[in-house]
Amino acid sequence: MKKTILSITMIMAVGLGLTAQENNDTATRELSKKEQKALEKKKKQQEDSIAHVEAVEALKNGEYIMFVDKTMSRKVYDDSRHLNFVIVENGKILIQTGSATSYSGNNNLGGITVMSEIVGDVKLEEKKNGEVKSSFKVVDNFLSGNVNVKLHKKGNYGEVSILHMKTGDHIVFFGNIVPFTPELASSGAIEVGRLFVSQGWDAFSLGKKHDVGSLMDYLSGAR
Secondary structure (H helix, E strand, O other): OHHHHHHHHHHHHHHHHHHHHHHHHHHHHHHHHHHHHHHHHHHHHHHHHHHHHHHHHHHHHOOEEEEEEEEOOOEOOHHHHHHOEEEEEOOEEEEEEOOOOOOOEOOOOOEEEEEEEEEEEEEEEEOOOOOEEEEEEEEOOOOOEEEEEEEOOOOOEEEEEEEEOOOOOEEEEEEEEEEOOOHHHHHOOOOOOOOOOOHHHOHHHOOOHHHHHHHHHHHHOOO
């Protein structure tokens, strides 16, 4: 009888030991998950910091591209990111909208492509919290007005807003800003469509209000 009681006691002790070990293992796994989460957070912060520095330098150099992921009226899906962008390069700005599911539109990519020249009033402001603002004036037959660029205080996400001189329309693009290199076009990261042409291909109507209106409709996603 004593041996039986002793055996039962030993089994209970072993069982309790295993339970304690399992609890310790669970705690260790939970701690590892927390550590992993902390490491991932730290890695993301480092990546955001690098991306922010690169975006700031790109804004200062006046050579950058924003990959647009949304406008005020529509979201850009992943398969169309290479067709929706704003490029500032060599004293010019190029704005394009498009859709991977369409070959129509003014640029034959389901949207519109328009270029304008930066003519002056170029300003850049760096704030202590990391936010950067840039502004300049553009002039072209179709796109003339004021452009404001804002880089958020963390990472490389920002905004490009355009106030059109002739129509008073205001359009805002949102997305990630990265340095622009000519190799982006040849690498397939972006696809540039046909530049904007007036309605009916009428050269004598260049710059008329109805053409500018159609341009802004395209850019805002209304067409």
